[in-house]
Each structure stands twice: as structure tokens, then as C-alpha cells.
Amino acid sequence: MHNDIQEILYTEEQIQDKIRELGEKISSEYAGRNPLVICVLKGAYMFMADLTKRITIPIEVDFMAISSYGQSTKSSGVVKILKDLDVPVEGRDVIIAEDIVDSGLTLSYLIDVLERRNAKSVSVVALFDKPAGRKVDLQADYIGFTLPDAFVVGYGLDYAEKYRNLPYIGILKPEVYA
Numbered sequence: 001m002h003n004d005i006q007e008i009l010y011t012e013e014q015i016q017d018k019i020r021e022l023g024e025k026i027s028s029e030y031a032g033r034n035p036l037v038i039c040v041l042k043g044a045y046m047f048m049a050d051l052t053k054r055i056t057i058p059i060e061v062d063f064m065a066i067s068s069y070g071q072s073t074k075s076s077g078v079v080k081i082l083k084d085l086d087v088p089v090e091g092r093d094v095i096i097a098e099d100i101v102d103s104g105l106t107l108s109y110l111i112d113v114l115e116r117r118n119a120k121s122v123s124v125v126a127l128f129d130k131p132a133g134r135k136v137d138l139q140a141d142y143i144g145f146t147l148p149d150a151f152v153v154g155y156g157l158d159y160a161e162k163y164r165n166l167p168y169i170g171i172l173k174p175e176v177y178a
């Protein structure tokens with residue numbers, strides 16, 4: 001385990017098992033459709049790669065970069081689009097793939113953008129949910145794991161751009177950012 005990690009919450013194997021379940025569920029619920037799966041960069045890059053391998057129906061993928069945390073463990077509250085989608089979403093069934101829902105500000109902003117662009121439907125698959133962090137009322141349609149109220153890193157999630165490459169998710173030692 002990395003020296004800056006206080007506790008591993010979910011191992012690589014537990015994460016992969018859960019993603020397999022999420023992929024199966026999405027594949028059956030979207031059967032007969034051709035959804036556009038949107039990866040919210042950077043945090044969701046690892047989840048996106050593993051999830052899409054477990055979806056067995058035809059899909060398309062696109063990427064959007066959004067940021068609000070910067071070098072902090074608290075959301076700035078200002079959600080910025082750093083890179084927009086390449087394709088229009090009008091009339092499309094859209095599935096947003098997120099690593100974590102914490103305050104909910106990133107997703108509420110993104111859902112609003114996609115609805116204003118006239119997506120046919122918008123749903124959210126989030127690998128991690130931290131309900132204690134919520135500032136807006138928002139619930140993902142598909143959730144992997146519910147997390148305790150702690151700042152976590154790994155499996156795509158960073159602190160000041162570090163730790164994304166850890167294959168598990170764990171609580172970051174508070175002395176690292178205190």
C-alpha cells in the first residue's frame with residue numbers, strides 16, 4: 001500500500017467485480033439503443049475504460065474535461081468546462097460516467113448542459129458516491145460503492161493531480177494535505 005494512504009476502502013478486485021455488475025445492468029437496460037457514454041475527465045478515465053469493456057451492447061464514447069477541485073480537497077464551487085464533447089448530443093441517449101459524486105455540483109452542472117443541448121435522455125453511472133458531501137440534491141442512476149465522509153484517492157481520483165494511478169481506492173492521510 002502507498003505510504004500516504006491511511007486505509008484501503010475497496011481493492012482492485014472488488015472494484016472490477018462491481019464494474020462487471022454495472023456493465024451488465026446497463027447492457028440490459030439499454031438493449032436495443034445506442035447510447036453515448038460520456039467520460040468526465042480526468043477522474044473517470046480509469047472507470048470509463050473498465051466499464052465500457054463490460055458493456056455488451058453497441059455504444060459510442062466521448063470525453064469532456066471538467067474541473068472544480070484544482071489543488072484542493074474542497075470543491076471551489078465553480079465548475080469549468082476545460083474540453084467539450086466532439087459530437088452533438090441532440091436526440092441521443094446519454095450516459096455520464098463519473099468516478100465520484102461528492103457535492104454533486106459537477107454533475108448538476110453537466111446534466112443541465114446536456115439537457116439544454118436536447119439530449120433525449122441523460123443518466124449517470126457513478127462508481128463512488130459520497131452522500132455526506134452533498135450540496136445539491138442529486139442521485140446517480142447507477143452507483144457502485146457508497147463511501148464514508150473522507151477525502152479519497154486512487155482509481156482515477158487525485159489530490160493535486162497525484163495518486164490517480166493507484167489501482168484501489170483509499171483514504172488519503174490527512175497530514176498529506178493539512
Ligand SMILES: O=P(O)(O)OC[C@H]1O[C@H](OP(=O)(O)OP(=O)(O)O)[C@H](O)[C@@H]1O
Pocket residue numbers: 040041042043044066067068069070075098099100101102103104105106107157158
Ligand atoms: O460532486 P463534486 O463535488 O462536484 O465532485 C466530483 C467531481 O470532482 C472530481 O473532479 P475534479 O474537479 O477534481 O477534476 P478531475 O476529475 O480532473 O480530478 C471528480 O472527478 C468529479 O468529477
Ligand code: HPA
Pocket residue numbers: 069100102103150151152153157158159
Ligand atoms: O474525495 C475525493 N477525492 C478526490 N477527488 C474528489 N472529488 C470530489 N471528491 C473527491
Ligand SMILES: [Mg+2]
Pocket residue numbers: 043069070157158159
Ligand atoms: Mg480532482
